[in-house]
Amino acid sequence: MTDLPASGIHGHPHRRIDGRAKVLGTATYAFEQDVDAATYLYPLQATIARGRVRRIDTSAAEALDGVVAVLTHLNAPRLADTDDKEYAVCQSDEVAFRGQFIGAVVAETQEVARHAASLVSVEYDEQPHQVVLPDDDKGLDDPDEVNAGYPSDTAQGDVGAALADAERLVDETYSTPMEHNNPMEPHTSVAIWSAGSGDGDASLLLYDSTQGVHSVRRTLAPVLGLKPERIRVVSPYVGGGFGSKGLPHAHNVLVALAAQLTGGRPVKFALTRQQMFTLVGYRTPTIQRIRLAADGDGRLTGICHDVIEQTSRIKEFAEQTATATRMMYAAPNRRTSHRLARLDVPIPSWMRAPGEAPGMAGLEMAMDELAERCSLDPIELRVRNEPDIDPDSGKRWSGRHLVECFRTGAERFGWADRGEPGARRDGDWLVGLGVASSTYPAFTMRGSTAEIAYVDGRYVVRIGASDIGTGTWTTLSQIAAEALGVEVEGVRLELGDTDLPMATVEGGSSGMASWGSTVVAAVDAFRDRHGKDPEEGATARAETPEHADRKKYATHSFGAIFAEAAVHADTGEVRVRRMLGVFDVGRIVNPPTARSQLVGGMIFGLSMALFEHSVMDARTGHVVNHDFAEYHIPVNADIADLDAIWLDHEDTNANSLGAKGIGEIGTVGSPAAVANAVYNASGVRIRDLPITPDKLIAQSGSTKTGSPQSGHM
Amino acid sequence: MEATITLTVDGRAETVTVDTRTSLLDALRDRLGNTSPKKGCDHGQCGACTVLLDGRRMLSCLALAVAHDGADVVTARGLADGDRLHAIQEAFIDHDALQCGYCTPGQVCSAVGMLDEAAGGSPSHVTADLTAERGLGDLDDDEIRERMSGNLCRCGAYVNIVAAIREVVGTTVDAQATTAAR
Numbered sequence: 077m078t079d080l081p082a083s084g085i086h087g088h089p090h091r092r093i094d095g096r097a098k099v100l101g102t103a104t105y106a107f108e109q110d111v112d113a114a115t116y117l118y119p120l121q122a123t124i125a126r127g128r129v130r131r132i133d134t135s136a137a138e139a140l141d142g143v144v145a146v147l148t149h150l151n152a153p154r155l156a157d158t159d160d161k162e163y164a165v166c167q168s169d170e171v172a173f174r175g176q177f178i179g180a181v182v183a184e185t186q187e188v189a190r191h192a193a194s195l196v197s198v199e200y201d202e203q204p205h206q207v208v209l210p211d212d213d214k215g216l217d218d219p220d221e222v223n224a225g226y227p228s229d230t231a232q233g234d235v236g237a238a239l240a241d242a243e244r245l246v247d248e249t250y251s252t253p254m255e256h257n258n259p260m261e262p263h264t265s266v267a268i269w270s271a272g273s274g275d276g277d278a279s280l281l282l283y284d285s286t287q288g289v290h291s292v293r294r295t296l297a298p299v300l301g302l303k304p305e306r307i308r309v310v311s312p313y314v315g316g317g318f319g320s321k322g323l324p325h326a327h328n329v330l331v332a333l334a335a336q337l338t339g340g341r342p343v344k345f346a347l348t349r350q351q352m353f354t355l356v357g358y359r360t361p362t363i364q365r366i367r368l369a370a371d372g373d374g375r376l377t378g379i380c381h382d383v384i385e386q387t388s389r390i391k392e393f394a395e396q397t398a399t400a401t402r403m404m405y406a407a408p409n410r411r412t413s414h415r416l417a418r419l420d421v422p423i424p425s426w427m428r429a430p431g432e433a434p435g436m437a438g439l440e441m442a443m444d445e446l447a448e449r450c451s452l453d454p455i456e457l458r459v460r461n462e463p464d465i466d467p468d469s470g471k472r473w474s475g476r477h478l479v480e481c482f483r484t485g486a487e488r489f490g491w492a493d494r495g496e497p498g499a500r501r502d503g504d505w506l507v508g509l510g511v512a513s514s515t516y517p518a519f520t521m522r523g524s525t526a527e528i529a530y531v532d533g534r535y536v537v538r539i540g541a542s543d544i545g546t547g548t549w550t551t552l553s554q555i556a557a558e559a560l561g562v563e564v565e566g567v568r569l570e571l572g573d574t575d576l577p578m579a580t581v582e583g584g585s586s587g588m589a590s591w592g593s594t595v596v597a598a599v600d601a602f603r604d605r606h607g608k609d610p611e612e613g614a615t616a617r618a619e620t621p622e623h624a625d626r627k628k629y630a631t632h633s634f635g636a637i638f639a640e641a642a643v644h645a646d647t648g649e650v651r652v653r654r655m656l657g658v659f660d661v662g663r664i665v666n667p668p669t670a671r672s673q674l675v676g677g678m679i680f681g682l683s684m685a686l687f688e689h690s691v692m693d694a695r696t697g698h699v700v701n702h703d704f705a706e707y708h709i710p711v712n713a714d715i716a717d718l719d720a721i722w723l724d725h726e727d728t729n730a731n732s733l734g735a736k737g738i739g740e741i742g743t744v745g746s747p748a749a750v751a752n753a754v755y756n757a758s759g760v761r762i763r764d765l766p767i768t769p770d771k772l773i774a775q776s777g778s779t780k781t782g783s784p785q786s787g788h789m
Numbered sequence: 790m791e792a793t794i795t796l797t798v799d800g801r802a803e804t805v806t807v808d809t810r811t812s813l814l815d816a817l818r819d820r821l822g823n824t825s826p827k828k829g830c831d832h833g834q835c836g837a838c839t840v841l842l843d844g845r846r847m848l849s850c851l852a853l854a855v856a857h858d859g860a861d862v863v864t865a866r867g868l869a870d871g872d873r874l875h876a877i878q879e880a881f882i883d884h885d886a887l888q889c890g891y892c893t894p895g896q897v898c899s900a901v902g903m904l905d906e907a908a909g910g911s912p913s914h915v916t917a918d919l920t921a922e923r924g925l926g927d928l929d930d931d932e933i934r935e936r937m938s939g940n941l942c943r944c945g946a947y948v949n950i951v952a953a954i955r956e957v958v959g960t961t962v963d964a965q966a967t968t969a970a971r
């Protein structure tokens with residue numbers, strides 16, 4: 077292998093097993109599954125933000141040649157369970173957000189379906205709507221809990237007194253905008269419905285682009301009124317998800333309803349890029365007031381993190397924005413809270429590092445400001461506030477080597493060269509360095525099962541897990557091979573099908589820890605039963621093992637992210653010239669795919685810092701920049717010298733595999749690292765992401781511009 | 790309205806009847822069953838659908854199939870010579886220049902087309918001297934990044950994509966130098 081990190085390699089590098097199929101384009105994603113007599117679905121979407129469909133006229137669409145069926149709330153098959161309003165598709169005339177599905181056309185070709193959809197005319201009874209997050213918390217809801225089961229609020233000690241007595245104080249408000257996951261492969265579902273004899277023995281085959289075939293089946297079964305075993309979900313290759321394919325969304329239900337109207341013919345449905353800005357989740361905007369109180373030496377005496385965010389009126393999703401603040405630094409007094417505005421907006425959901433990504437953006441920008449107010453190096457400030465135990469749970473750390481991440485990174489990155497804000501200039505560019513901590517919980521999810529079978533001289537490993545680009549095809553094969561004591565070529569992995577044993581969703585960076593330890597347990601069971609020399613056809617299964625020690629510890633990954641930013645003195649354009657992440661993530665199974673995950677995560681975070689912003693139109697409830705021309709993500713030219721390395725600390729306190737998860741931690745500290753570098757470069761502090769030239773230019777007039785040679789900025 | 794056209798796709802002659810509204814991308818994917826080019830946006834904004842059309846890289850979602858009767862189309866699938874992958878494809882695997890793989894066939898076609906453009910002397914936005922003579926050897930990292938910026942990768946494989954292309958540029962230039970020295 078080329079291009080491996082220079083240090084900290086603990087796994088044996090292996091080329092991506094699915095690489096060949098992917099560079100050829102022969103890896104088949106959901107839409108590309110070969111089905112007979114396919115039909116194509118194009119959805120009808122509400123053009124108001126709140127109200128009712130008064131009249132819907134489908135006659136012109138139905139009359140069009142090639143139309144197979146038109147579905148609306150008037151003729152849609154009834155769902156068995158409509159409690160979850162996201163899935164209660166076309167069950168009433170109610171409209172809860174702009175872009176909501178109000179029907180669909182199914183036709184012989186994509187062109188006819190789309191044309192027919194344009195012929196449907198709809199009249200509405202419109203009601204007043206509210207789609208923009210208010211910036212004060214009056215009248216907002218206090219959720220019972222936030223995502224991943226954390227309490228909404230926490231309090232320790234007396235924060236009020238700590239703030240009042242602070243020798244050094246930061247009291248600032250930071251904001252992050254609405255953002256959309258935008259995996260490159262659109263959400264896609266191909267549904268084949270078999271009516272059966274009509275006696276409750278209908279069945280559904282779904283080729284779906286998902287992070288978890290079993291979670292799709294389990295979620296949809298009660299909605300559709302089918303027994304889980306009557307649904308099969310197949311998803312061998314997935315073109316990215318970043319959380320938006322973690323749970324089924326309304327399109328899965330829509331296509332399953334439509335497939336009941338085609339006499340058994342398959343219905344193919346791929347959302348357009350534009351539709352993905354409404355129907356498959358997004359990251360809520362956040363408004364975060366952060367107060368940090370410290371003594372003269374920079375020791376935190378109080379931390380207060382109050383978050384305002386949004387959810388949809390019909391379904392609650394409360395992002396856990398302030399949870400990292402509960403465990404990140406030592407402080408005797410601490411308060412965190414989440415308040416929720418229920419709006420007439422699409423339903424927010426998981427987006428890569430929900431909670432940690434926006435919350436640590438706020439906290440780590442605030443820490444940078446505190447360092448300056450304490451006249452301390454930002455790394456030294458973090459070192460001084462390193463907690464011995466988890467301040468939230470009071471438990472010992474399973475492993476926490478954050479300071480080592482900073483020290484290693486500082487040396488490699490040349491942190492000592494950092495100067496005063498606005499002091500370094502390179503031609504027309506102001507150049508600066510920034511740093512931030514990163515963290516992510518190390519989850520091991522129980523409830524998966526793996527099966528090992530010996531077939532034709534090879535070990536077949538079966539688990540209904542998924543690979544959304546994370547490298548699972550390769551890493552699970554490696555883990556199985558290592559446990560079996562054979563070469564990787566001696567293993568054949570099967571993934572992405574509910575006909576395979578149950579596996580938890582690919583989310584929360586938990587895949588490797590959860591499925592990997594399950595596969596190892598299955599190998600142990602296999603060897604116990606069949607020994608080293610198994611007979612043809614021998615099989616054994618095991619579930620995710622209990623790791624008794626785990627509960628004694630607080631289990632988290634850590635990282636230090638360094639960035640060098642250049643800000644154009646006249647235009648405010650920002651370029652990230654260098655970025656380095658140093659991670660403490662436990663065991664690394666396959667260095668090249670791990671590095672890709674970490675680097676990709678950092679790019680996702682850089683993108684949050686500089687580019688991503690879904691602009692909601694208050695008048696219409698519509699994301700106006702709903703495509704790649706207007707919603708910016710980094711292109712190749714935006715990424716220069718960017719790398720990730722890791723420390724050599726397996727964490728067997730966290731799980732038997734010693735691996736802590738790598739999918740999200742790259743994203744977490746990166747927005748603040750870039751924002752802090754922009755401040756160090758320009759002397760201008762932007763607290764509202766993304767940091768765009770207009771904000772830098774507007775602010776530069778109103779703040780001190782650093783030293784005289786800092787030019788126009 | 791429908792029309793029947795003939796295309797050469799990955800070296801094979803194909804006759805296909807399409808709706809006149811059908812894009813070349815949908816003709817390949819839905820009518821001819823070649824799903825190597827991907828649909829990421831259908832609007833010319835992501836590059837996932839990049840193929841080589843008569844030897845040049847282009848966005849097949851922005852082309853109407855009927856407008857390309859008789860064209861020669863090469864997808865990432867057709868770049869391989871039997872079992873032997875194209876050098877760019879090998880380099881992508883060696884450098885782990887992909888994750889989910891959905892942008893990858895487009896990246897591969899784009900890289901192949903881009904190398905031809907560079908070898909032919911085409912400048913880019915970051916080329917300093919537009920009048921100087923240029924070849925593959927002038928393709929530094931900034932040039933590669935700029936020229937590959939029409940292909941989005943949400944997984945963020947850019948660093949490795951550049952490394953893969955850099956390696957192929959290096960070996961090609963070296964091979965040319967050896968040939969010239971003989």
Ligand code: FES
Binds near residue numbers: 830850851
């Ligand atoms: S699908 Fe053609 S550019 Fe995106």
Ligand code: FES
Binds near residue numbers: 941944
């Ligand atoms: S590899 Fe996933 S989008 Fe590029």
